[in-house]
Amino acid sequence: MALKYIDEAKLNGQKVIARFDFNVPIKNEKITDTTRIDSALPTIKYILDNGASKLIMMSHLGRPDGQINPKYSLKLVASYLAEKLKQDVVLTETAIDSSVKGIINLPKHKIILLENVRFHAEEEENDAEFAKILASYADVYVNDAFGTSHRKHTSVYGITQYFKNNSYGGFLLKQEVAALMKITDNPTRPFMALVGGAKIADKIKTLERLLVNVDALFIGGAMAYPFLKAQGKKIGASLCSESDYELAKKILNQSSAPKIILPVDHIIAKGADAPAEICKGFDIPDGMMGFDIGPESIKLFEQKIAPAKTVFWNGPMGMFENENFAKGTFSVAKILAELNAFTLVGGGDSVSAVNKSGVASRISHISTGGGASLEFIEQGQLPGIQALKFGI
Numbered sequence: 395m396a397l398k399y400i401d402e403a404k405l406n407g408q409k410v411i412a413r414f415d416f417n418v419p420i421k422n423e424k425i426t427d428t429t430r431i432d433s434a435l436p437t438i439k440y441i442l443d444n445g446a447s448k449l450i451m452m453s454h455l456g457r458p459d460g461q462i463n464p465k466y467s468l469k470l471v472a473s474y475l476a477e478k479l480k481q482d483v484v485l486t487e488t489a490i491d492s493s494v495k496g497i498i499n500l501p502k503h504k505i506i507l508l509e510n511v512r513f514h515a516e517e518e519e520n521d522a523e524f525a526k527i528l529a530s531y532a533d534v535y536v537n538d539a540f541g542t543s544h545r546k547h548t549s550v551y552g553i554t555q556y557f558k559n560n561s562y563g564g565f566l567l568k569q570e571v572a573a574l575m576k577i578t579d580n581p582t583r584p585f586m587a588l589v590g591g592a593k594i595a596d597k598i599k600t601l602e603r604l605l606v607n608v609d610a611l612f613i614g615g616a617m618a619y620p621f622l623k624a625q626g627k628k629i630g631a632s633l634c635s636e637s638d639y640e641l642a643k644k645i646l647n648q649s650s651a652p653k654i655i656l657p658v659d660h661i662i663a664k665g666a667d668a669p670a671e672i673c674k675g676f677d678i679p680d681g682m683m684g685f686d687i688g689p690e691s692i693k694l695f696e697q698k699i700a701p702a703k704t705v706f707w708n709g710p711m712g713m714f715e716n717e718n719f720a721k722g723t724f725s726v727a728k729i730l731a732e733l734n735a736f737t738l739v740g741g742g743d744s745v746s747a748v749n750k751s752g753v754a755s756r757i758s759h760i761s762t763g764g765g766a767s768l769e770f771i772e773q774g775q776l777p778g779i780q781a782l783k784f785g786i
């Protein structure tokens with residue numbers, strides 16, 4: 395069965411329940427980045443403009459760990475949506491209390507936002523009873539929460555069993571899947587990937603998968619040190635756990651390992667707050683830590699990536715939150731923006747680097763889901779998307 399998207403749904407007179415990813419950053423009672431809500435607006439507007447009698451929205455915010463916690467309330471999201479849609483948005487007290495049905499059935503209420511689904515432990519447990527209650531609110535189900543679709547959570551996964559022929563993907567999901575398929579299904583070659591950040595263990599499967607498909611794989615950030623160490627280079631006091639070193643050794647033993655390109659110099663310091671200096675060459679002196687790729691590495695990456703026709707980037711090239719160690723990451727963002735290629739950036743840090751360097755409009759696709767995009771590349775699928783296609 396093919397995945398059906400919202401533009402194929404009959405919405406007239408229907409109650410629609412839709413899962414979005416409104417997990418936005420909040421500081422001092424203000425949403426500091428509305429991108430995730432803004433990306434959901436085309437689907438929301440389509441549902442409202444095509445005759446749905448009710449729109450019931452679901453989302454999580456933060457990690458309330460199954461407890462009701464006002465800190466993670468969706469109230470600011472409800473106000474922002476009301477402002478954008480120029481219509482009332484009613485926020486329920488919880489997603490499943492006894493008043494919800496009454497609110498939905500009141501004729502004056504058209505747009506309802508259920509309070510944070512993660513206020514209930516049942517959300518992350520993919521609980522059947524919780525799924526049944528949520529499903530009882532509507533006739534049609536829509537998933538537009540790409541960033542959460544790698545999780546088998548009730549509101550993206552279990553709920554679909556109650557909408558066997560009435561489950562649809564939203565426009566954001568459609569866009570994300572189309573972009574990621576340009577990477578997973580016969581990418582235009584040369585296809586190259588850049589992977590950085592600190593957590594090798596989280597990205598190991600994606601690295602292995604990428605290594606089979608890519609023509610070149612650049613590794614930067616803290617992730618590079620286990621690989622350099624495994625090649626016999628000195629890495630000083632740079633981040634490198636024993637298990638990451640073992641994983642790196644395993645990857646370097648694979649036949650496709652020659653496709654890996656590692657940094658050839660570094661920006662080093664005694665600690666994150668100590669003065670930074672350039673370390674020419676591979677070897678980092680004892681007691682010093684590598685915090686960014688160096689100028690020769692940036693040149694090397696720029697030159698080697700130039701012929702690429704498809705590029706995937708996830709993870710910063712250094713500890714870019716500190717301006718002494720930000721140059722590698724920002725340079726990579728700019729290098730990608732200059733390429734004549736399909737470029738896809740995923741992962742909070744790399745996306746933020748692209749935005750901060752002002753080149754976002756020159757990147758072909760910026761994914762709203764870091765973990766979800768990695769898992770899609772690794773598996774070629776996500777549980778929440780499979781559930782839309784086949785049910786569970």
Ligand code: AMP
Nearest residue numbers: 591592593615616684685709712713714
């Ligand atoms: P990840 O979540 O795996 O993408 O890792 C992102 C984090 O890795 C960011 O907070 C960076 O500051 C950190 N990071 C990247 N490179 C380094 C490095 N060389 N040393 C320490 N932290 C790093």
